[in-house]
Amino acid sequence: MxxxxxxxxxxxxxxxxxxxxxxxxxxxxxxxxxxxxxxxxxxxxxxxxxxxxxxxxxxxxxxxxxxxxxxxxxxxxxxxxxxxxxxxxxxxxxxxxxxxxxxxxxxxxxxxxxxxxxxxxxxxxxxxxxxxxxxxxxxxxxxxxxxxxxxxxxxxxxxxxxxxxxPQFLPVYLVAVPAGALLVVAMRRRMSARNAAFRAEVEHMSARVSEMTHLIPITRAHGLERDELDRMDATLVGVRNAGIRLDVTNGWFGSLSWILMQLLSVATLVGAAWIAWTGRFGMSAGDVTMLSAYFVALTGAVTALMSLTxxxxxxxxxxxxxxxxxxxxxxERNQGKALVAEVRGEVELQDVRFAYDDAPDEAAVDGLSLHVRPGETIALVGPSGSGKSTVLNLVIGFLTPTSGRLLLDGRPMTELDLRSYRRHLAVVPQESLLFEGSVRDNVTYGSPELGDRAVTDALRDANALEFVEAMGGLDAVIGERGARLSGGQRQRLAIARALVRDPRILVLDEATSALDTASERLVQEALARLMRGRTTFVVAHRLSTIRGADRIVVMRDGRVVETGGHDELVAAGGAYAALHQLGAAPAAG
Structure with missing residues (x-):
């Protein structure tokens, strides 16, 4: 398939x-x-x-x-x-x-x-x-x-x-076999209530176990182990009692079904034996045994078919x-669209509006016009819900404008094969996405043809080579989702992955927001090398991250309220200056 x-x-x-x-x-x-x-x-x-x-x-x-x-x-x-x-x-x-x-x-x-x-x-x-x-x-x-x-x-x-x-015995089968099977199935159906009650108790227990494991740090920190065990005990007792009721019910119905089938089988055996004894239909002693065995087999077959429902x-x-x-x-439809073989890095948004399907009347981005030159760094700042992340998703091609146009090197992105475009793009998100495997596997993800020299150079430029060598080199396993690494180390591996792709367009989405000061310094140095000569879109809540941007775009309610350089916007005394005075630019868009 x-x-x-x-x-x-x-x-x-x-x-x-x-x-x-x-x-x-x-x-x-x-x-x-x-x-x-x-x-x-x-x-x-x-x-x-x-x-x-x-x-x-x-x-x-x-x-x-x-x-x-x-x-x-x-x-x-x-x-x-x-x-x-x-x-x-x-x-x-x-x-x-x-x-x-x-x-x-x-x-x-x-x-x-x-x-x-x-x-x-x-x-x-x-x-x-x-x-x-x-x-x-x-x-x-x-x-x-x-x-x-x-x-x-x-x-x-x-x-x-x-x-x-x-052949004279066929009418007996046609009546007795379906009747016996229907009786057995009808008795089983009456057990559904008990089964439903037991399933509900098991589902409740599953939810309680999940809750208990999630709360263990809080429970232990406040000495509430006994209280939590009492709650779990009550849940387990409920499962036990429901299970006992179900087992007893199953026992009753199982026994009654067996008795019913045996009585019908005996009736068939006796009836066939009587017919043979009277000499009717030319039945032999062997036929009596055969018909009795067939009755049990046929009833079981019909019951099995009904149980398949x-x-x-x-x-x-x-x-x-x-x-x-x-x-x-x-x-996302790409078939038949133009392949993107080369990207200069010019991005233009022309009166772009975008609204999500679940809120079509509320524009996440409204009337946004922005022309980004090749190699220019654009920083997006603004309060939560201002539309910053939506702009990034539009640039990546994850979202298509509800109205307006988005151009790449002068060509409408709606006419381009976005898969080929994204080969020239790299994203460094807030939470770097790594998988279980070696350092080499993670850095060369999507570019398996790269040699060790290219990987080592990327790690060095990403300030990651030192800790990678301490772990054992390129073949060191980083654990599930990079569990063996700190947050800063994971980010630097993500930057190394972006470096080996040599992208023309770069998207940095809160790439340093979750880091301590020491890690942030190393990541900032690596980002500076990564951004050099590339068209870059940056969303960050730390003004230190965006101070060096060529232009800062301040957003509010999906609209651009200010645009300019850091010093220019501070001197203007507007929205950016207020954020600068607080020392942060609130994130999440």
Whole structure:
């Protein structure tokens, strides 16, 4: 699965969608079905052979028939091993291929969906779709195939053999088997309330455990361990009591179901025995045993088919959930647009307005016009909610202006392939995004062809080479999300990553806001090297970070209220001067 995977999905038609998903696996599924039918055949053939053996004994038939039936039984039993392997391999390859394709398609779609989509949908929800929903689809398909094939082949085999050998008994099956299965299913349905209550208690316990672990520092700091344990104990007692009630209910229904099935089986056995004893229909003693065994098997098969309903429903609901992502139209469309082979770094915003979908009447940026020359450093300052971060996202291409135009080197960005444009751009955010791996892996992310010399030079310019060598060099592992590094060290690695890309446009979003004074000095030195000769957009709350900008743009409520150099704006005594007097430029835009 890859490009155009959304075409496989039909809204509100999950069954057809599921069939489309497995369209490429039809050959394997057919082989799996044939292998299952043959390997499962002892379930419905052995009662017939058992009947033959009993008739050999009762009627004193030639012993040759006994050995023939015994040989057939042995062959049927032994063939299960090789055919089960064929079945398992074919079914596993089919479902695992679909599983991998679904997860890859979701990952690909997440890379295509707009930042607006990712702003609306939490990462936890998306992770659940990739992990849990795909797993539900696969496991539901596997269980439906396993149980469904077993039930269908048992029903077909038993009914066909009965129709050939004792056709007069078929009406008994047609009435008694569905009735018995329906009674069992009806009894199980009555357990749903207990199951729901137990699930609610488990979910409550899960929430309490999460809360308890989150509060451990506060609990320990205030000596409230006993109080917290008392609260947890009450929650666990609730789970225990609900579990006991569920187990007792399961015991009652399990016992009643067993009694019901045994009584029906005895009734079938006695009825068949009476018919055989009276000599009606030409039934033999072996037929009595066969029909009794088939009744149990058929009832179990019908019950299994009915029990598949919630399993299938769970899988189809996950198909719908996955389809919400794969068919969401909010994608960044780059196909057919002009590739950006070279960037000079000229950026121009012409009367740009932008409003988020959840607040279309409230402009985050309103009437913004700004012409940035190649190599110029622009600092954006202003109070929280003034629109600074929105401007950065517009420059990166994450957002498209609601009205107005944004030009790159004189070309409208709406006409450009933004993926190729971003190869000439680097972002250093407030919280540097690193992954578990080596220093080399993180610095060369997106540029794996770079040699060690280029990486070492970038680390040196980013003031990171000293601590990297102390850790063990380029192959040193930094831990999950850079857990082995301090905040300043993580930022300097992020700067090194930006340096090796040699970007023409640079975006610094609160790159030093979370650092102490010593770390900030080292990061500022590295940033100064990184910014040299590059068009740079800076958002910062420390005025020391933006003092050297070529121009400072002061924003409020999505509009530009002042523009100029540091000394010019301080002398003007306006909004920037007020911020300077406070010694900070409030961040978050």
């Amino acid at each position: 890859g490009d155009g995977v959304q075409d496989l999905y039909l809204r509100d038609r999950p069954v057809r969608t599921l069939a489309r998903l497995f369209r490429g696996q039809r050959g394997r599924l057919v082989v799996a079905a044939l292998a299952f039918t043959l390997k499962h055949s002892p379930i419905w053939v052995l009662p017939l052979l058992t009947a033959n053996v009993i008739d050999v004994v009762v009627d004193h038939r030639p012993l040759t028939q006994l050995w023939i039936n015994a040989a057939v039984m042995a062959v049927l039993i032994l063939q299960n091993l090789p055919l089960h392997q064929v079945y398992t391999r074919m079914l596993s390859r089919a479902v695992r291929t679909v599983e991998t394709g679904l997860r890859m398609s979701l990952a690909q779609r997440l890379q295509e969906l707009s930042i607006g989509f990712h702003r609306r949908v939490s990462a936890g929800v998306l992770q659940a779709k990739i992990v849990r929903d795909v797993e539900n689809v696969v496991e539901s398909t596997r269980q439906a195939f396993d149980s469904g094939m077993a039930a269908v082949t048992t029903l077909a085999g038993a009914i066909v053999i009965t129709a050939v050998r004792v 919630p399993i299938i429903a769970k899988g189809l609901e996950s198909v719908r959930s996955i389809g919400e992502v794969l068919t969401d139209p909010d994608v």
